[in-house]
């Protein structure tokens with residue numbers, strides 16, 4: 001019945017929505033930033049544990065739609081053991097992938113995150129996918145203020 | 151009127167957009183509380199204005215200007231009749247309900263509300279009936295009081311009444327809530343406020359397309375609404391105010407049309423309604439709103455209300471069959487709005503999934519964040535019905551909801 005939506009709602013997204021990874025608090029987190037999408041009410045708190053410039057643990061709490069939950073869940077998996085510079089580079093690629101600015105994105109470069117490429121066709125949903133990453137960006141820049149997509 | 155005798159198919163034929171295909175499916179438009187679609191009568195009247203009757207109003211001696219002015223003022227008279235105001239001087243054209251409320255806050259409010267005074271609203275207001283009062287409170291030092299509601303989404307009337315006292319300067323409440331569908335007991339509210347000599351503003355943005363409104367019978371002091379939710383054009387709305395109140399109020403914006411005389415020392419203001427209508431208004435849209443009212447009068451607001459009540463009943467019964475669906479807003483007196491949440495499925499996902507089936511609903515906070523907070527949800531999905539919706543469309547909606555629940559759980 002929802003054939004048209006296969007590119008947007010891939011099985012991996014349902015899976016992460018049902019069983020979000022790293023859905024917990026890091027009590028001794030080095031970075032903690034809140035992200036908020038006022039348009040849909042999506043809200044998340046991102047926790048990072050750092051070792052120098054390396055992310056050694058990442059987790060989140062909050063509530064959102066399947067796209068935003070899957071996006072943040074996947075993100076916490078993929079940024080673990082990455083350096084700040086590597087994570088920033090992923091953010092950049094992810095952003096280009098989801099906003100469709102670049103034609104020839106190297107989908108291999110984003111690994112599993114490629115399942116979110118489908119949001120490109122749904123402008124109303126792009127922010128759901130990018131909220132996690134804007135929050136990460138703020139955390140990496142050591143900002144304390146909550147991030148808002150608006 | 152029985153469901154079968156309401157001429158819904160004839161009405162549908164008057165709304166060309168209802169024949170649109172969305173994602174290759176017939177459009178099922180259930181976002182009427184956000185904005186309604188327009189009948190040919192409105193679309194044609196606007197294009198007729200621009201083709202045959204357009205010029206600026208109240209300014210020229212030439213034929214076209216006279217023609218446009220006559221049509222414009224005729225539309226004002228139609229609005230007067232539609233809400234049964236005593237005089238067309240009490241009908242002020244504005245951009246919409248939002249502008250009307252801001253106008254009242256910044257003219258009536260600034261002139262009459264001082265530090266320590268109180269303004270009473272309810273917990274179910276749209277942001278546009280919260281923020282203008284907060285701004286006024288910031289400017290004046292007045293205090294905003296909020297009457298609560300119960301879990302059904304009904305105003306706690308006794309609590310509301312207990313908020314009224316000799317510091318209260320204005321009561322501003324939604325006639326019908328956009329997030330919940332609740333129709334407030336406005337007769338009681340007005341009587342209680344008037345017993346304290348407190349004027350009452352009703353936000354009629356949602357009520358106006360669903361109920362017959364008689365401002366004299368209600369005895370409300372202000373009534374505001376938007377044309378676009380009344381099958382009319384966007385960008386036009388109405389502020390009704392009792393003449394004596396309007397006459398005592400300072401003007402809103404300064405400019406052309408709202409003056410009697412201007413010199414560099416002092417200007418004098420025009421009489422009602424022009425005092426509040428500075429600048430060139432949305433001329434064709436006012437005339438289009440008049441056409442929407444003619445169209446609605448032909449069908450009859452009482453017939454529309456009866457038909458929509460049956461639609462809402464049907465939708466509510468069907469929704470209650472769906473496991474994991476929780477209706478948000480179950481007031482005893484309710485207009486044609488079905489707000490709901492699903493277990494573990496976010497309203498935005500519901501919105502996107504239904505859209506892929508051609509079904510347009512609203513997913514979000516409906517400009518009523520305090521209401522979302524009250525129910526402990528980030529957002530709801532909202533199907534809102536209009537007189538052109540059908541039982542079959544409700545079936546399509548319910549099937550869609552059931553299928554998406556399946557997809558979320560099985561895949």
Ligand SMILES: Cc1ncc(COP(=O)(O)O)c(C=O)c1O
Nearest residue numbers: 246247248276278328355356376
């Ligand atoms: C109850 C209520 N009040 C006010 C408004 C504001 O109307 P507008 O945006 O047309 O000015 C709305 C519109 O959503 C509404 O539902």
